Amino acid sequence: MSDDDSAVARERVIESMEQSAEVYGLSRSAGRIYGVLYFAADPLSIPELVDETGYAKSTVSNVTRTLSRIGLVHRKSSAGGGRRVRFEAEREIWFILQDVFQQYIQREVQTTLRTIRRAEEQVPADAHEQEHIQNLRETYEDLEEIVQLASEYSATELREALEIYER
Numbered sequence: 001m002s003d004d005d006s007a008v009a010r011e012r013v014i015e016s017m018e019q020s021a022e023v024y025g026l027s028r029s030a031g032r033i034y035g036v037l038y039f040a041a042d043p044l045s046i047p048e049l050v051d052e053t054g055y056a057k058s059t060v061s062n063v064t065r066t067l068s069r070i071g072l073v074h075r076k077s078s079a080g081g082g083r084r085v086r087f088e089a090e091r092e093i094w095f096i097l098q099d100v101f102q103q104y105i106q107r108e109v110q111t112t113l114r115t116i117r118r119a120e121e122q123v124p125a126d127a128h129e130q131e132h133i134q135n136l137r138e139t140y141e142d143l144e145e146i147v148q149l150a151s152e153y154s155a156t157e158l159r160e161a162l163e164i165y166e167r
Helices: 003-022 027-038 046-053 058-067 093-122 128-152 155-166
Strands: 073-077 083-090
Touching: 003 027, 027 046, 027 058, 027 073, 027 083, 046 058, 046 083, 058 073, 058 083, 093 128
Parallel strands: none
Antiparallel strands: 073 083
């Protein structure tokens, strides 16, 4: 693979990270900055990120602050005790996904499940909607269990459990 091919592949992945960031409630710029840091050989400073992304310094500063707060990037001091802060991406993606499961998806599933259970209590047992609500509740209960398992176990542990289950 040539350097040009590598650059094209890298850019495709970063563009995908931009789109994924929106799914998780972040800006596209957060996805791009995370992607640039993910592929960087060394931690990058804000001026270096400005050069790499073309974003304004204020945008890079705000995004790196947000990404640091949620654990997607880590602040590093410059070598030799310099004042310039550098950033590096968290590369353990499963850790990041577990955090998303715990902070966002689990909360959303629980909120929806509470609403479904209230609706189930309010709808008469012989109503046509009762069966639909019951099916939806069962699906969300399964989803709640899946999210809980994904939050508690490593990818390797989940894979091993699935392999045992398939036997």
